[in-house]
Amino acid sequence: MTAKNAFYAQSGGVTAVINASAAGLIESAREHGDAIGKVYAGRDGIVGALTEQLIDTSVESADDIAALKYTPAGIFGSARYKLKGLDDNKAEYERLIEVFKAHDIGYFFYNGGGDSADTCLKVSQIADTMGYPIQAIHIPKTMDNDLPHTDCSPGFGSVAKYTAVSIREAGYDLHSMCKTSTKVFILEVMGRNAGWTAAAGGLAAEAEGDAPHILLFPEVRFDRERFLAKVDEAVKRNGYCAIVASEGVEIDKDFERGDGRPADAFGHAQLGGVAPELARIIKSELGYKFHYAIADYLMRAARHIASATDVEQAYAVGRAAVDFAMAGKSGVMVTIKRESDEPYRWSIGEAPLDEVANVEKTMPRDFISKDGFHITDTARRYLKPLIAGESYPPYVDGLPAYAKLKSQAVPRRLHTDFKV
Amino acid sequence: MTAKNAFYAQSGGVTAVINASAAGLIESAREHGDAIGKVYAGRDGIVGALTEQLIDTSVESADDIAALKYTPAGIFGSARYKLKGLDDNKAEYERLIEVFKAHDIGYFFYNGGGDSADTCLKVSQIADTMGYPIQAIHIPKTMDNDLPHTDCSPGFGSVAKYTAVSIREAGYDLHSMCKTSTKVFILEVMGRNAGWTAAAGGLAAEAEGDAPHILLFPEVRFDRERFLAKVDEAVKRNGYCAIVASEGVEIDKDFERGDGRPADAFGHAQLGGVAPELARIIKSELGYKFHYAIADYLMRAARHIASATDVEQAYAVGRAAVDFAMAGKSGVMVTIKRESDEPYRWSIGEAPLDEVANVEKTMPRDFISKDGFHITDTARRYLKPLIAGESYPPYVDGLPAYAKLKSQAVPRRLHTDFKV
Numbered sequence: 001m002t003a004k005n006a007f008y009a010q011s012g013g014v015t016a017v018i019n020a021s022a023a024g025l026i027e028s029a030r031e032h033g034d035a036i037g038k039v040y041a042g043r044d045g046i047v048g049a050l051t052e053q054l055i056d057t058s059v060e061s062a063d064d065i066a067a068l069k070y071t072p073a074g075i076f077g078s079a080r081y082k083l084k085g086l087d088d089n090k091a092e093y094e095r096l097i098e099v100f101k102a103h104d105i106g107y108f109f110y111n112g113g114g115d116s117a118d119t120c121l122k123v124s125q126i127a128d129t130m131g132y133p134i135q136a137i138h139i140p141k142t143m144d145n146d147l148p149h150t151d152c153s154p155g156f157g158s159v160a161k162y163t164a165v166s167i168r169e170a171g172y173d174l175h176s177m178c179k180t181s182t183k184v185f186i187l188e189v190m191g192r193n194a195g196w197t198a199a200a201g202g203l204a205a206e207a208e209g210d211a212p213h214i215l216l217f218p219e220v221r222f223d224r225e226r227f228l229a230k231v232d233e234a235v236k237r238n239g240y241c242a243i244v245a246s247e248g249v250e251i252d253k254d255f256e257r258g259d260g261r262p263a264d265a266f267g268h269a270q271l272g273g274v275a276p277e278l279a280r281i282i283k284s285e286l287g288y289k290f291h292y293a294i295a296d297y298l299m300r301a302a303r304h305i306a307s308a309t310d311v312e313q314a315y316a317v318g319r320a321a322v323d324f325a326m327a328g329k330s331g332v333m334v335t336i337k338r339e340s341d342e343p344y345r346w347s348i349g350e351a352p353l354d355e356v357a358n359v360e361k362t363m364p365r366d367f368i369s370k371d372g373f374h375i376t377d378t379a380r381r382y383l384k385p386l387i388a389g390e391s392y393p394p395y396v397d398g399l400p401a402y403a404k405l406k407s408q409a410v411p412r413r414l415h416t417d418f419k420v
Numbered sequence: 421m422t423a424k425n426a427f428y429a430q431s432g433g434v435t436a437v438i439n440a441s442a443a444g445l446i447e448s449a450r451e452h453g454d455a456i457g458k459v460y461a462g463r464d465g466i467v468g469a470l471t472e473q474l475i476d477t478s479v480e481s482a483d484d485i486a487a488l489k490y491t492p493a494g495i496f497g498s499a500r501y502k503l504k505g506l507d508d509n510k511a512e513y514e515r516l517i518e519v520f521k522a523h524d525i526g527y528f529f530y531n532g533g534g535d536s537a538d539t540c541l542k543v544s545q546i547a548d549t550m551g552y553p554i555q556a557i558h559i560p561k562t563m564d565n566d567l568p569h570t571d572c573s574p575g576f577g578s579v580a581k582y583t584a585v586s587i588r589e590a591g592y593d594l595h596s597m598c599k600t601s602t603k604v605f606i607l608e609v610m611g612r613n614a615g616w617t618a619a620a621g622g623l624a625a626e627a628e629g630d631a632p633h634i635l636l637f638p639e640v641r642f643d644r645e646r647f648l649a650k651v652d653e654a655v656k657r658n659g660y661c662a663i664v665a666s667e668g669v670e671i672d673k674d675f676e677r678g679d680g681r682p683a684d685a686f687g688h689a690q691l692g693g694v695a696p697e698l699a700r701i702i703k704s705e706l707g708y709k710f711h712y713a714i715a716d717y718l719m720r721a722a723r724h725i726a727s728a729t730d731v732e733q734a735y736a737v738g739r740a741a742v743d744f745a746m747a748g749k750s751g752v753m754v755t756i757k758r759e760s761d762e763p764y765r766w767s768i769g770e771a772p773l774d775e776v777a778n779v780e781k782t783m784p785r786d787f788i789s790k791d792g793f794h795i796t797d798t799a800r801r802y803l804k805p806l807i808a809g810e811s812y813p814p815y816v817d818g819l820p821a822y823a824k825l826k827s828q829a830v831p832r833r834l835h836t837d838f839k840v
Contacts, residue, residue, distance in 0.1 A: 014593055014597065044600065045600075047600060071592070073592035073595065077597075078597055079600040161818055164818070165819060168820065169717075169721035172492050172822060176495075177494075180500050187718070203819065292716060293714055293715060293717060294713055296713035297713060298589065298713045298718075300593065301589035301590050302589055303589060384817060384818070387818035388818040398807035398808040399623065399626075399807070
């Protein structure tokens with residue numbers, strides 16, 4: 001068996017732990033030198049493959065690769081770029097094969113969410129449809145936790161922890177101030193059309209009266225009157241009301257998000273702006289003084305408060321992808337299988353990519369309380385282990401010392417450009 | 421010397437470390453049982469003194485008081501409530517004396533910012549003007565860092581660290597995505613009319629090209645054209661532009677913050693809304709895809725990422741207040757004196773309250789770079805030690821285990837109500 005090089009790319013919105021998957025993959029690949037030559041990373045994800053902008057990870061020291069375990073975001077660059085179908089843009093696939101051939105690439109590792117799984121699936125089909133032998137393995141990643149067939153998605157546990165910690169802290173703040181000042185606080189969280197992140201905020205409410213008092217999920221139709229009644233009741237009972245709102249909540253059908261933000265390259269609308277809208281409604285209808293925060297990138301990049309469970313799983317799925325490749329697999333995604341809730345035990349599983357691609361897993365109804373404004377004990381059992389454990393990065397001069405790699409380019413072998 | 425009881429109150433916007441000052445004060449007071457009887461905390465700050473809602477801290481265990489060192493926000497409740505002048509509302513002062521007399525209070529410890537210093541000053545004058553013997557000591561606290569006569573304000577180091585860590589993390593995120601997606605990110609930070617918090621964000625930029633690329637200070641007049649040119653230059657040079665914007669920046673004289681938020685009880689306008697406005701301008705003039713975060717309460721409550729230096733100083737000023745009282749002082753504020761930058765050394769000092777009250781310390785011009793968009797090395801020397809060190813709270817089940825006190829009410833001795 002002659003060693004083939006591997007291509008690795010990060011895709012879609014990054015997370016606090018996607019680089020831990022890269023570390024797992026690269027470290028494991030280095031242990032399989034008989035079968036895997038070098039790992040080339042795509043600069044800016046799949047775009048790097050199309051434009052032959054490859055990064056040679058073999059020049060990075062073992063220490064620098066290990067540092068990826070505690071470095072947030074996509075160290076090689078990620079991309080929001082989805083391959084079209086083979087019939088719609090054959091040129092893209094021909095170009096990929098051209099680049100793969102030129103660099104002797106036999107393994108395609110794609111680290112992304114549901115949209116990216118579709119790209120990985122298409123690449124896995126090149127072997128059959130275009131006769132180029134390649135194994136394509138998908139490594140799950142999404143803070144949204146909306147990938148099917150896996151118990152959870154690496155990246156989610158850390159935003160879940162960020163959200164729960166943040167709303168607990170904001171709740172303490174609000175509780176301090178509510179007598180003479182702010183009565184309502186809204187934390188807007190990312191998560192697209194799934195309420196997983198907001199649900200995780202619910203973990204902070206452990207005892208009667210604890211913040212958050214209200215969670216708003218995209219899975220539940222927003223009812224203005226019921227919402228206002230719930231806010232008023234919380235303020236009257238506790239003196240204040242802490243809310244976690246998913247960015248994907250539709251407050252009004254005709255509600256304009258204000259800044260006319262366009263859809264992204266995957267065709268998703270850019271969300272955000274729910275918190276100020278809720279605040280406006282509360283102020284005008286109930287008159288309560290409010291504050292709101294919009295977490296946005298802060299939450300998904302917050303490696304400083306990452307979940308140790310999440311870091312461990314992200315690293316493990318990177319390593320497992322290499323195991324899968326060594327076992328001759330292709331067209332599959334690595335998954336996390338839950339073995340038990342308490343004590344929490346999990347193992348590595350797999351799912352066929354055609355069942356993963358473009359499928360969005362929203363929250364089951366039994367995770368949401370009857371009134372639609374909080375989580376159930378079933379949800380707590382599911383969420384609790386995912387935020388367990390702290391995994392702090394090293395600090396220098398008060399700041400996290402995140403990795404900076406050499407990111408040395410692989411010399412180009414093709415003398416053709418490709419426009420993406 | 422007969423022991424007198426002490427009154428302690430938290431005032432104004434809370435911080436991640438104000439409870440550490442409470443811990444320092446209560447622990448030290450317990451060591452001076454000969455002179456200080458019980459420490460009564462005002463429920464909801466000074467409001468608790470006026471309404472005779474006192475909390476008996478003597479029933480709290482030593483462990484619970486020690487837990488305040490890692491618990492954010494104001495555990496006894498804070499208030500935005502400023503005493504009027506003696507001539508304007510003598511009844512308030514008479515009521516204070518009535519309550520102090522009823523509970524044998526001889527020490528008044530007030531933990532707050534510049535507005536609160538004014539209240540503390542007025543109380544210190546009761547001794548002379550109204551013949552009630554009381555020593556009033558002010559314990560500095562403000563995330564805004566705008567108190568004069570102290571090198572820094574406890575509470576600031578932690579929001580400074582939060583801001584620097586957050587923009588570094590968001591910068592990594594942005595760097596990952598900028599090829600095909602978001603080019604500009606704006607983090608809006610609290611801080612009123614002073615740019616200290618935004619300045620601290622600048623610490624994250626250690627090497628050429630590092631985020632943040634632009635800081636916007638209230639101290640610098642906003643120039644739309646120069647700002648847009650700077651953003652465009654950063655995007656063209658680095659592929660992206662990370663911005664930290666103070667909430668107090670005035671973008672347009674006729675710029676409406678949109679939600680008609682009222683002034684607070686201290687007469688300050690409620691700020692916020694700068695980030696979306698900047699994003700709108702950038703989108704419409706430069707066309708770049710953007711994201712923004714509004715940190716709001718998350719930053720000042722973020723005990724999970726507090727600065728160890730800040731925690732230490734907050735605790736120390738609480739202890740020092742008791743030392744001051746034992747030394748017979750009144751009408752003074754405890755201060756932090758800087759002895760040297762590197763190695764960082766500091767000591768406890770004092771300032772007369774009439775020079776502190778209602779004075780707002782903005783950033784010196786030599787802390788701001790010539791073009792107005794970043795910090796100078798002088799600012800770095802000042803800021804760097806304030807974010808040094810991590811001081812993590814304990815965690816249970818993935819969440820910080822913050823203190824919950826008994827907060828037992830002191831039996832009322834007066835049978836009169838007082839309307840605040």
